[in-house]
Amino acid sequence: MALDKMKDLNLKEARLQLQLVELEGIPVMEPTYSTWDRVWKFKARPDDLLIATYAKAGTTWTQEIVDMIQQNGDVEKCRRDTTYKRHPFLEWYIPGPSSVRYSGLELAEAMPSPRILKTHLPVQLVPPSFWEQNCKIIYVARNAKDNLVSYYHFHRMNKAMPEPGTWEEFMEKFMTGKVLWGSWYDHVKGWWKAKDKHRILYLFFEDMKENPKREILKILKFLEKDVNEDVLNKILFYTSFETMKENPMANYTRDFQGIMDHSISPFMRKGAVGDWKNYFTVTQNKKFDEDYKKKMADTSLVFQTEL
Template sequence: MSSSEELYLEYQGLLFPRETHSAESLKFAQEFTLKDDDVLAVTYPKSGTIWMQEILPLVLSGGDLTRVQTVVNWDRAPWLEETRLAQVVDKLPSPRALVTHFPYSFMPPSFRTSKAKVVYVMRNPKDILVSSYYFHQMAAFLEDPGTFEEFMEKFLDGRIVFGKWTDHVKSWRNAELGDRILFITYEEMVQDLPASIRRISDFLHQNLSEEVIQKIAKHCSFQSMKANTMSNFSLCPKEYMDNDKSHFLRKGRIAGDWKNHFNSDHLARFKSVITKELEGENFSLPWSLD
């Protein structure tokens, strides 16, 4: 079993997987020049990143399916912080779709001076915990999660990649970006994907027709993405992700899977820590912690 030191790179106080990140790639990201028409999907891990990698390029291209059917998602809307960005960024059509797990403080200075927009996807942290627990079991580049109880403590303490969920959410909710940022929840996307795509389209001034909205929603359904080799990570070598242990797209998109994993002690512990972490913040969560 690989140690945390072998698997993770510590950079400015946060842990990053060495498999996809390097000190050079993180420096490249923080010196990256963002354009005014760039659009970033910002998420804490396991909050809907892959879904947004599918949605954003389609919204920005007016529903053209060509790239989502011919270019793997990690090249179609690459991560700002990963080593892959430097290899593909010059091939990205404009307007560019990018994704990042960075907290706000890690964003490059060019982001603050540009007009680049952000779609920030929030998800119930209890469901993030469950999804992340299974992902750690199948991703060889992440530390073995141990028991569910052990992993919960790591999650709450921020001893996992990208740190505490609460720190990430606070950093972006408190960023003063005005009309440059749209907050949307994973749960509202699950409940009504066409309506969510319409919100994103309007935010980005794309003015998509209802026909195109429905076309994008159909293509971005769980069933469609799971069948698309450009989107389901089946092309990722098994030594990186073992789909025999747990599929990357593990379940149909549902909200509330945490209820199948949390007992009353888990719930009390989770609520106590998250409530304390968010005490005094000027925003409220869209979900109950009970």
Template sequence: MTEAELYTLYKGVYLPTVLHTAENLKYYEDFTFRPDDILIATYPKSGTTWMQEIVPLIMSGGDPASVETLPNWDRVPWLEENRAHILNLEERPSPRMLTTHYSFGMMPPSFSEVKPKVIYVTRNPKDVFTSAFHYYDITTFLVKPGLQSEFLRKFLDGEVIFGSWFDHVKSWLNAEDKKNIMYISYEELIMDLKDSVARIAKFLEKSLEAEVVEKIAERCLFKNMKQNKMSNYSLVPAEFMDQAKSEFLRKGIAGDWKNQLTEAEAEHFDAVYKDQMKDVTYKFIWDY
């Protein structure tokens, strides 16, 4: 099926229609943030599920029930997706934990008014592309990737869900007020998960004993999180996501793009990256 059949064009970017009804997009636009809300913001395939495991464990003081009793899409729901308006988020006690794939410029008015805490997670875009290539292939609500060369063109041109990776990342890096935003990368989580958990806890002003931090980090190792049925998307019916083809939580590594992209594709990607990010001063771990 095509983009016209499966996607809604909203504020210039594609959204999968089945997950983003007009009713819920309106709900999002009218959503009232609280100052103590915690928002996980990501471009898709950048570590969202991982952060939806880490943050509830931090806020609960390491209580495993925080990630074992609700699927991640209900425990830290996407505000722009259909379930948000039926979860009675207005009745949830503070601090609420929320998720979005939207760019900074797509945030609703109340976001700028109250300035909640935001954890913005980035990932090497070549790995984002690799993860997306496999993910698009197992879902029924996204346009099939087709030839890798064509999907790469679409990805670099922003003709994929939630638009351009470059525009998304730059929008959050250029946020007017950064004091309530924590920038962290997928690669940092891989390199030192314990330190990452400690830094996130400090940002969230949650005091944790060293042994609790260690316990959370152990729990959030990819191999352990992959076993959590509330996080591995095994609860999603096969007619929406065929994990017999490829697991949702696939490898959880950095650098898998080297197994995916040809040398010519990687060189082209690098050239586009350098052009698109030439004015960005923020230093990423993967910087070329």
């Protein structure tokens, strides 16, 4: 029993080490805040590709699709390292010993072109050099309800994230934007507006689930790449949820050992559309829908919540 208590204490301590701090009104991790000046001054290159999402909206999936395209379907090349190392997570910084230390910035700066970079930043916090260099950006949005469920489970299994509290409490935090990377509503709307001014391909998680081939063809066109039918089928197979869930280079079982507890909830959990129905009560759903309607009244954005 004493050992369990100690374990519990260690877990709480691990969670308390990384606090949320507001950066221009957006909650970010304290280490991101402490290195913000460097992030903001990051020098993008014209051939950089930025993959931007709200957390748990299909980021890793999109990264794998893009990597498979860039490597012309060569599976071995795509397994040269974990997603986390292949595509620097720009604003993410974990201080500490080399076993856990991570600096997306340092990784990106040392990487040869062309680079695939990842961010969860809302559009207004993206380093200005991306716009100055007219970089291509792929943004993926996922419906709020499924995104919330996935984010809740991610907080449960990831000790580097703040404690989520109960499902009810986390839902409240999500609705008020008091979660890491801020309001989902502002995030998806901000990027939606930006797509009219910049080279942004705006994709929907639900479309990718419904017809992955069609969406991969959109990405190919956007990247001005061409692949033959065999390579396209290979990309479809190796970026399917079932295959990626078993791929240690994509499923986050190789990184964050001791930080991510896949026994609580795997990093790649369901990848489904409509899983929210297993979590929302009728009352919660009504409350969420009413709030959603208000927050999304000023946008033409429409999401599917089931397929």
